Amino acid sequence: xxxxxxxxxxxxxxxxxxxxxxxxxxxxxxxxxxxxxxxxxxxxxxxxxxxxxxxxxxxxxxxxxxxxxxxxxxxxxxxxxxxxxxxxxxxxxxxxxxxxxxxxxxxxxxxxxxxxxxxxxxxxxxxxxxxxxxxxxxxxxxxxxxxxxxxxxxxxxxxxxxxxxxxxxxxxxxxxxxxxxxxxxxxxxxxxxxxxxxxxxxxxxxxxxxxxxxxxxxxxxxxxxxxxxxx
Amino acid sequence: xxxxxxxxxxxxxxxxxxxxxxxxxxxxxxxxxxxxxxxxxxxxxxxxxxxxxxxxxxxxxxxxxxxxxxxxxxxxxxxxxxxxxxxxxxxxxxxxxxxxxxxxxxxxxxxxxxxxxxxxxxxxxxxxxxxxxxxxxxxxxxxxxxxxxxxxxxxxxxxxxxxxxxxxxxxxxxxxxxxxxxxxxxxxxxxxxxxxxxxxxxxxxxxxxxxxxxxxxxxxxxxxxxxxxxx
DNA sequence: CCCTGATATGACCCTTCGGTCACTCGCATA
DNA sequence: TATGCGAGTGACCGAAGGGTCATATCAGGG
Numbered sequence: 063x064x065x066x067x068x069x070x071x072x073x074x075x076x077x078x079x080x081x082x083x084x085x086x087x088x089x090x091x092x093x094x095x096x097x098x099x100x101x102x103x104x105x106x107x108x109x110x111x112x113x114x115x116x117x118x119x120x121x122x123x124x125x126x127x128x129x130x131x132x133x134x135x136x137x138x139x140x141x142x143x144x145x146x147x148x149x150x151x152x153x154x155x156x157x158x159x160x161x162x163x164x165x166x167x168x169x170x171x172x173x174x175x176x177x178x179x180x181x182x183x184x185x186x187x188x189x190x191x192x193x194x195x196x197x198x199x200x201x202x203x204x205x206x207x208x209x210x211x212x213x214x215x216x217x218x219x220x221x222x223x224x225x226x227x228x229x230x231x232x233x234x235x236x237x238x239x240x241x242x243x244x245x246x247x248x249x250x251x252x253x254x255x256x257x258x259x260x261x262x263x264x265x266x267x268x269x270x271x272x273x274x275x276x277x278x279x280x281x282x283x284x285x286x287x288x289x290x291x292x293x
Numbered sequence: 294x295x296x297x298x299x300x301x302x303x304x305x306x307x308x309x310x311x312x313x314x315x316x317x318x319x320x321x322x323x324x325x326x327x328x329x330x331x332x333x334x335x336x337x338x339x340x341x342x343x344x345x346x347x348x349x350x351x352x353x354x355x356x357x358x359x360x361x362x363x364x365x366x367x368x369x370x371x372x373x374x375x376x377x378x379x380x381x382x383x384x385x386x387x388x389x390x391x392x393x394x395x396x397x398x399x400x401x402x403x404x405x406x407x408x409x410x411x412x413x414x415x416x417x418x419x420x421x422x423x424x425x426x427x428x429x430x431x432x433x434x435x436x437x438x439x440x441x442x443x444x445x446x447x448x449x450x451x452x453x454x455x456x457x458x459x460x461x462x463x464x465x466x467x468x469x470x471x472x473x474x475x476x477x478x479x480x481x482x483x484x485x486x487x488x489x490x491x492x493x494x495x496x497x498x499x500x501x502x503x504x505x506x507x508x509x510x511x512x513x514x515x516x517x518x519x520x521x522x523x524x
Numbered sequence: 525c526c527c528t529g530a531t532a533t534g535a536c537c538c539t540t541c542g543g544t545c546a547c548t549c550g551c552a553t554a
Numbered sequence: 555t556a557t558g559c560g561a562g563t564g565a566c567c568g569a570a571g572g573g574t575c576a577t578a579t580c581a582g583g584g
Contacts, residue, residue: 099560103561124353127540127542128541128542129542138562138563138564139542140543140545140562141561141563143544148542148543207352239522239523245501245509248510252510255486255488255490256482256483260482260486270478274476275479278475278480278483279483281475282475282479282480282518283517284522285517285521287513288520288523289516289517290522291470291515291521358571369534372533375531375532380573
């Protein structure tokens with residue numbers, strides 16, 4: 063991570079929170095209020111993933127060291143290994159996370175869209191919103207080839223499923239709108255590029271808010287597929 | 294470069310070629326046929342840049358070691374330093390190269406397009422063709438933040454000029470076609486993402502040839518900007 | 525025939541980084 | 555109060571990578 067860095071420390075100490083609440087009794091009263099050890103563990107692990115994902119998206123996998131991540135969490139590098147097997151595991155789960163979002167977007171589009179084109183628009187919009195908002199620009203999809211061959215195979219599977227779904231939507235939309243001469247596979251690559259590139263320039267406090275960006279991109283993509291240009 | 298690698302060695306030995314041609318006389322006859330030392334140097338340096346650019350585009354800057362590049366050229370790592378100050382210089386010049394292509398594309402579009410929309414289409418098409426064909430997918434533009442702050446400033450200047458030009462074209466096209474509600478800046482990001490992403494999946498021997506891809510992308514972008522969807 | 529300069533080499537240095545390990549600290553339970 | 559356990563630490567290791575340097579090779583020119 064050779065770059066000028068801002069300062070910020072979300073620190074990992076969930077403990078400070080839990081410590082304040084006394085626990086007695088076998089099943090420990092407060093159990094609704096106070097988190098169990100496993101919950102805390104899971105929470106911290108998730109926080110780690112989110113922070114790491116943000117760093118990976120922003121600076122790249124190779125350019126982000128575990129020390130960087132540890133510092134962000136306010137913790138030693140060694141401490142990370144309580145939550146994670148190795149660096150690769152972090153990357154892998156970040157990819158999985160991104161694809162979860164993709165699937166959510168698919169479901170949303172299927173539930174709310176009528177025509178294929180509308181489904182595409184909703185899918186793109188929702189996907190971008192999730193990517194930028196919920197995880198603070200977590201798409202690590204740029205880092206596909208930093209994955210080990212085994213993990214890459216798994217992620218490729220997810221990716222292919224997502225792309226195939228989108229491709230089929232595009233095919234359908236082209237048919238429904240009687241558009242000829244458009245290659246669905248290239249259209250999907252076109253969108254994926256635009257979306258993945260988002261993670262490199264999008265900033266939550268930037269000029270445009272994420273809803274607007276998502277809507278614009280979705281509209282542009284819909285037009286790219288089925289829009290006719292006045293000549 | 295932790296990845297399964299194919300084998301291939303363009304070797305740097307221009308010498309083997311020059312050695313065969315005897316040189317006598319003061320100005321050295323054969324001077325038309327045989328390359329001067331400087332020419333050979335320049336040629337080899339250029340070859341280095343091209344090979345490095347390819348590797349950077351494919352695997353990323355950090356993931357590509359100088360040893361990798363040296364092996365590609367059939368040469369020792371130390372030998373590279375005869376042609377180059379350091380790794381950063383390679384990256385920097387690769388960026389410059391890419392932007393040269395951008396400018397070529399701009400000129401081409403200005404010379405051959407009439408309407409703004411047509412200029413955009415030509416610009417996009419040409420840019421992609423150049424990127425994929427001439428330098429074998431050399432766009433290292435993904436690696437912007439691997440640049441040192443000084444170099445980054447320079448490259449940012451080039452990039453901004455390019456993007457500003459394109460943005461103005463988009464603005465004009467929107468006006469000419471009476472399209473409302475499209476944000477030019479986002480449209481440019483949209484295209485840049487799609488184009489930069491190309492370098493990650495495009496293969497010269499892939500399913501689609503580069504002219505076709507370029508045409509499709511250009512058309513899609515033109516539609517994205519000024520295309521109207523039948524609803 | 526030797527000198528010079530360009531080209532290339534292999535050994536080496538230093539730093540960074542991923543990962544490990546023996547350990548400590550503090551809390552909750554018995 | 556003793557004990558056990560999960561969380562976290564600091565010191566360390568080995569490997570890889572960027573970069574340097576003294577040296578070898580060789581072609582061309584005086």
